[in-house]
Structure formats: structure tokens, C-alpha cells
Amino acid sequence: MTATAGSEREQLAYIAAKAADSRVNVELETEGMTLNIGPQHPATHGTLRIVAKLDGEQVISADPVMGYMHRGYEKLTEVRTYPQVTTLINRIDWLGSFANEVPFILAAEKLMEVEAPPRAVWIRTILFEMSRIANNLLGLGDMAAQLGAVTPVFYAFRDREYVLNQVEAVTGGRFHPNFDRIGGLKDDIPAGWIASTKDSMIKMRQAADELESLVFGNEIFTTRTRGIGIIPAEVALEYGMSGSNLRGSGVDWDLRRDSPWGLAYDQADWKVWTHPDGDSYSRAWVRLQEMREGTYIVDQLLDSLPSGPVMAKVPRIIKVPEGEAWVETENPLGAMGYYIVSKGDLVPFRVKIRSASFNNIAIVPWVLKGVYVPDIISILASLYFILGDIDR
Amino acid sequence: MADTDTATEEAEEAPATDEAREALLAELQERLGDAIIDSLIKPGDELWVRVSTEGWAEIADVLRHAMNFLYFDFVSAIDWMPSPFGREMDAEVDLVLAAAAGEAEEPEAPGEMEQGYAGGDTRFQVFGRVLDVTDLRGLIIKADVPESLEVPTWITSYPGAVWHEREVHEMYGISFAGNPDMRNLYLPGDFEGYPLRKDFPLLARRVKPWPGIVDVEGMPGDGDEEGVGDASATDESEAAQ
């Protein structure tokens, strides 16, 4: 549980500085208190439980307890055919469902050596990015709510509908599209969708601006998040954090740019945002920038959308040849990967689901040491996890 | 491999050989020597390295501290034993129970155990992945799990592995020497059995037979296309029966 020597010193210095504030308590040798945060708690949006040992309001140790929502997807995938699996894995990160399907489908396509037609790849990327926009928007609104501002979360819910309506127009489902197929997509986009999506992207940019001024421009938000929950890049890496959380620690690594396998990200001109601070604020800030950047990616891909079919020729009954494949994509919450082992059967032999939040939240015992109770909430909110993505 | 239109560079760079991965493998072999038992390179895709059980922690240490592989991706395990319950997908009744009652045939005997890429000798294997995020290199490391079901831990090199190892422990019963925290992560503390092992029955399927593949019959209107696929599908017609 120890980090490397350097970062441990940093952390100890941080704890010492915090402990200095509550020196009175230390001298009095107060008795510790164990506080169960969750599994039923308004802040853990789901059923995460954190067993926090407190001295006054200062956290001595925090131990997350998961499993209240464990659904055993890795076992269930072993008795489902490949097309059936997508229905299941939709429910992992339920706010960015389409993005869950993509790496699995890509891994299966890799094994089958099937290529999706360009149009399908483009639409896949667009939907992928739209799920990121919706997800990040809600994440930011939720973070504001966790910090006590009741209003932004309603704006987030309202504006998210613009994206969800577009997703629904294509896939028929707002939350669980189940739209991706091995070899392409279920359907083409409906008529008029490109124009309406561009409109909604303009609205999303307005939403991002509004959120920026409403939340990030607020002094109280700044004082609550700046310098809170600092995760140095080195620690973030060895805990396997990913997504906006990793880039909020200053690590310039984005699978969309660095490994655009099977998706059309290299066809758009966009920027990977990072923030050097590694605190709660920088994580949220990167999330906001990525949401805005996502709208530009969608716009560009809509402009360059190729024509053609959306489905390659694949057999009706999908049997995946024997082999192993690993595909990881940059999902809204971070890097999500599927390791598929196939025995040439109708069903996968083993599917390892590497979900982003599981790794992102593994840092919680490290980062919560020495903070105050209110900061537990702000740090957890800035890490932005989805329970389904942790428990799978 | 990659879509020619989407990842042109990637596709051009995917010849039969993959120099970057070859070099990485060579460097690992140089540093670790005999600990590397087997390896496999899929050009333009991935590098698989199988190490001995003792080398499992060593390779992590070398990668983390000597070779700039700072990013920890995941650790998991795999049970190579074929499921003793047969292909449950096709079962409209529970074959095991029905056979015991004399109402159905025994499920087809599971085949031989057959390890995947980079080979293997044991029923269980642990595998993990680490990355070098500056040079964008990555590899999948595998190791056999001996009869004692104990392998060295990775947490000295990658602290983030602690939860992954806990998960593997509860799901497969493989313990990690050196990891102090081997409590169950997801399952209740008094749970018996190891759910992800192949001989652990999926109870949902045992108590209520799965309908199996319900729509194999042709859909209206596309009867002509039944079973038509491209060259990569070799045996779909058998499966369609």
C-alpha cells in the first residue's frame, strides 16, 4: 500500500500540515470514531460504502467497501453469445452506455478480422463522443450538487436531454442503446439527424459555457476544490487511474489519440486537455474541457461522414475464431478494456472487463488519508465514478 | 486489422514484423533471462509474454522501476479448464440434472484443457497488463499458477494492484504472497466457492433453463440470405443448425 518514497513523503507532509490544524485534538488524545458513509448515503450515488475512521472531522483511514451492486458480468458473459453480451455490458457505466459496447465489439471484430465500413466507424465515434458529452456534463452537475449547490445539477439534467434525444433518434434508446454490432451498426442514422445533432452540439457548448461560469467561476467552488485531494502524476499512474482524472494530474495520455484503433478520432482535429495540478478542481476542469472538445469532434466527424453501408458482411450466427484479444478505449470515465478469450465457440470463453472507475476509485484509501469529512465528498465527486463501473 | 480508412498509418505499420515489440521483448529477455518462458507477438496488435511463477513479481519490478512502465492497467486470472457443464447456451433443459433423472443425454464431454496465447502448463493463469504512457508501449504478461495457488504480489511495484488481486483471490482462490489485504472485495465475507472458476455452476442457469438461441429460424423476408457470410466465417452453417 505504499507509494514510492518521494510521493510518500509528499503525502506525509500533507497529512502533517493537516494535522497541525487540529493539533488540539492530537494533544487531547481523543478517541477515534468510525463513520460508515454508505451504502445508503446521498453522496455515493449508488451503493458504495466507505468505512472512515475519524479523529474529529479528520479522516485517519478510509476503506471503500464494494460489492453491493456486483452483478457478475464476467461470469454471465461466459454463457451468452457475442451479440447478447452487448446488452449486458450496456449496464456497466449506465451513463455512457454506448461507449461500453464499443471496446467489446472492437475486440470481437479484431478476433474475427472483420472491418466495419467507414460510415459505421464514423457513426460509432460520433455516438461514442456523445455519450462522453452527456456523461461529463452530468458528472460536473453532480459534483456541484455534492458541493452543496443545488441548481447546476438540474441544468445538467436538462441539457443532457439534447444529447440523449439525438442518441435516441438513432438507436431507439436513451440509456441503453445496444446499437453496436460486430461488423458495424444496427442501423443508419435517420434523415435530418446531422443538422439536428449540430444544433444540439451548439446547445452543449452553451451548456458548457454556462456551467463554467456558474460552477467554475464561483469562489466557494474554487476554495472547496483547489488544493484538495492532490494526486501526483506518479501515484495516479501506478494506481491505474485514467480518463479525465489522470489528465487532471498532468499525464498527457489519451487513448483516443494514442490508440485510435477502430475509431475515427484521427480524422478530426482536436486537443488533449491536461491540467498540472492534480487536485479536485483540475479533474473537474479537464472534464469540462473534454466535454466541449467532444462537441467539436462530433461536428467535424459529421462534416466528413462518409457514405456507404453501415454493416459489413458477417455471418448470421457469429462464431468468433479461437484466440485472445485486448482492446481498450477512452471511455467517458476513463480507459475501459475487454480481454476476450475465445475458444471458437458461440460464447466467449473468458471476458475480463477492465472498467475505469474500478481503478479510479482504488486510489481512495490513499487520497482520503488526512482530509476532512467534507473533502471526502468533494474528492469522490471529482473522481466521478459510476457504481456499475466499479462493481460490474 | 484496422480499418483502412480510419487508421491508415496503423494499417501501413502493421507488416508481418513489429520492430517496436520485438525490441521490447528482446530487452525483457535480456533483463530477465530464463524467467521468460514463452512469448507471442501479433504485429501491430499486442505482445504476450509468459513468465515463470517466480518471475511474476520480478517482471513487474523490472518494468516499473527500470523500464518506465509506470502505468498499471489490470491484473486478472483465467481458468483454462473447459466447463464441465457443457455448452449451456444450447440447453433448453438443464442437461446435468436431466441426465441424472434419465430424461436426457449427458452433456457432451468437455474437451481437453488448452491454454491460449503464449502457452501454459497449469489450469489457472494470472495475467496483467502494464503500459508505458510516454512511449506508448504496452504488453500483456501471463504467468502459470502452481498447485499451491499462490503467486507473488504486484503491489510492491504497482500499489493499484491491491484491489485487482483481491478480486482474483475471491473469484479464483488464487492468493498473492505479500499482499496483506486478502479480504473479499465483492462477495460477502462468508461466501463459499470461487465464482469465476469454470466448475462453479451459474446458478441462474441451473434453476431455470435458458431459452438458448431463440431466433435461429430465418426472419421473414431474409430467408435468401440465411447463412451467407464472408470468407472469415467458416462454419456458420453448422452452427445455424
Add this chain to the structure above:
Amino acid sequence: MISSLSTVLSPVLAVEIPYWGQTSLRVLGGLVAILLPAGGLVYVYLFKMMSFMQSRLGPMEAGPYGSLQLLAEVGKFLQKEDIVPAKADRLVFLGAPFVVLISTFLLLLAVPFGPDAWFVDLDTGVYFAMAVSSVSVIGILMAGWGSSSKYSLLGGIRAAGQLVAYELPMILAVLGVVIQAGTLNMNEIVFAQANGEIFGFGGIGNPYILTQFVGFAVFLIAIQAELTQPPFDMPVAESELVAGYMTEYSGLRFLLFFIGEFATAGVFSAIAAVLFLGGWYVPFLEPEHNLYNVLGPLVLMAKIFGVAGLIFWFRFTYPRFREDQLQRLAWKFLIPIALVNIVITGVLKVVF
């Protein structure tokens, strides 16, 4: 001084009201003065303004535009079981909401509703109000401790620290007004504002918000903290402590806390209106006019809603401080400003 209500009502009803009648009338008046603004604030601000700010409609079904929603809520809460946790300190737990409510009623005593309408005419009204506003701390501590819940305990302790810290800036902010008016009697403060002049111009009187705007700002921030509303709602921080000291309450007792919160908001708004906005006085109508016996309470009500509007606007807009940041704000920022304000007021008082 005789009771205001009897003076108002005796000529109208043309009867001498006996003592028990006066008492009943006072109780009735107190309930009306507490519940009317409280219910109004809940409906106008919590149900409607907050909903509109959050781009939704709020309650629409009960009564026209959901105006009877509060009654429905009260009915709902009254039907709920009054649960006492097994390990709770029973008496303390059960008594806490009433102590909080008593504080609100006591606060109301000093507020004048018109030139002749008040409950008790206290010569030390401001002093009294500041003193009894602290009583609620006891109730909140009782609730926090008596619930035997860790969330309640944390909430109660936070509340105690916060309320004690914000007594001081509140009193200091009011001192400026007291110096300027030269009296502690609230009704006389209203008269002082009504008869006051600004640089020789007496047309609109001298509402102290003009000369004491620093005091008004500090007072508003302090009552925001006293009411434990965002950005100072750590004692009941929903996302941290579930509901703080109210976590274990249900049914009627929760309702008392809930109503108490809004009633206290109304009463504090009333005090702010009296001290800074001229109370029941409206410009261009001389304060001795008989019309104020009817108009005064209405004017005060309007001003209460104005001040409360500000309070609730902050409440729905801002995120929440951390307790140490809140203490820092009180001790390092508000108290020095209030002290400087007192010094300047005193100097100017002597000069002019």
C-alpha cells in the same frame, strides 16, 4: 405598556377584552405571525422560486399552481410515524424540536408590526433578540447528541460551532444601527428611521440600509449562517451528513424542524427589515398615521419577503463552505469589517 392587540382591537370591537382573551389573542397572533410568513416563504421561495431557477415547475397539482402543497406536506408528515431511535436519549431527542421552535417564538416577541402593534414592547429589544436567537443552538445540540447517530452528532457539533461563531458578527453588525438610532427599542428604531434625515433630506426618512449598508451585508451573511442555509449549511449538509442533526427525525418532529427553519428565516428577515429597512414604515406616510395599524403588518410582510428573497437566492445559488473556511470567514473577515463599521459609525455620530 399595554398589549398592542388589545389597543388595536378594543376600539374596533368596542369591548374591554379580559386578560385571558388578550392572552389567547396574543397566542393566536404569534402563531399567525410565525406560520404565515413561514408558509409563504416555503411556497414562494422553496417550492416556486427554486423550481423556476432550476428550470422546472415545482408543485402544480395541490390547489392553484400548487399553492396548497404545503398543507398536503403537513398532512403527510402528521401521518408518519414518530420514530425514536432505540439508543436515543429519549427526552432530549423528543424535546429538541420544541426548543428550536421556542427560540423562533421568542425572537418574534421583540418585533414591532406597527406603531401600536407588538407583542411585548421591550426597551432592550435588540439585545433581547440577539440573546434568544442563541437558544436554538441548545435545541440543535440536543438533537445532535440525543439522536445517538454519528451523522447527527457531527451535524450538531458543526452547528454549535457555526452558530456561536456567527453570533458575534451579527451583534456587531447591529451595533452600528443601535449607535445611530441611539436606542435598543426596536419600535423606536423604526421611528428613528422614519423621522431621520439624510443630509437634510427627510422625505423618505433614513432607512439604515443606506448608512449602514456594511452592517446590513454582514448581518445578512450572519443570519444566513444562523439559519444554516447554503453556503453555510454544513450542519445539515445533505451530501455529507445526510441531514445533519435532523437525520433521525421523522413525522411531526421533522416537520417542526422544517417549519422552524423557515419560520426563523421569516423572523430574522423581519428583524433585518426593522433594523435596516424601516420596519413597518413606508416613505411619504408619516409614522403617526392611524393607517399603519392596518398597513404596518402588510408593509413589514412585504419587506420580510424582500429580505428572505435575498436569503433564499443565495441558498439556491451557492455551493457550501467547509467548516474551517466558514470560521475563517467569520473571524478574519466579518468581525473586523463589523468592528471598523462600528468605529466609523461612532465617529460620524459624534461629528454630526
